[in-house]
Amino acid sequence: MADIEQARAQFDRIDTDGDGFITAAEFKKALAQGGDWNVTDSVAEAVIGAQDANKDKVLSFDEFWAHLSKA
Template identity: 75%
Template sequence: MADIEAARKEFQRIDADGDGFITAAEFKSALAQGGDWNVTDTVAEAIIKTRDLNGDKVLSFDEFWTYLSR
């Protein structure tokens, strides 16, 4: 997904509370909505951790985009 506008829309979809950050809970919920019901809280937290560049345990759009555009 190299299109930044598509990435912004996807980020906003996942960021359920609209605070500008994706939490592990929001990520897990988005995956469940997509049909992946097997993701646990622990797995969602681990996925966020691998993409979280500043260690604050949430994803900003910049971190989300950095991961997508690698």
Template identity: 85%
Template sequence: MADIEEARAQFQRIDTDGDGFITAAEFKKALAQGGDWNVTDSVAEAIIAARDTDQDKTLSFDEFWAHLSKA
């Protein structure tokens, strides 16, 4: 299981505008910064959608943490 404080720090790094939600664009940018340049907009949107339990097309920290804590 992931550490919640580490997850919160990672979430905040990805949430570049600081609004408390990760968009597909922010997620794609974070992956690119990590060296994964091959992620397309549609792939980033699909990854977000797969974890987006309230279907608002963004990830809240709770959704982000729920996914990490399953691993």
């Protein structure tokens, strides 16, 4: 199980506008900054969509944490 404090720090790093949600664009940008330049918009949207429990097309921290804590 992941550490919630580390998860919060990672979430906050990805959530660049600080609105409390991770968009597909923010997710794609974070991956690019980590060196993965091959992620397309549609792939980023699919990854967000797979974890988006309420289907609002963004990830809240609760959705992010639920995904991490499954591992």
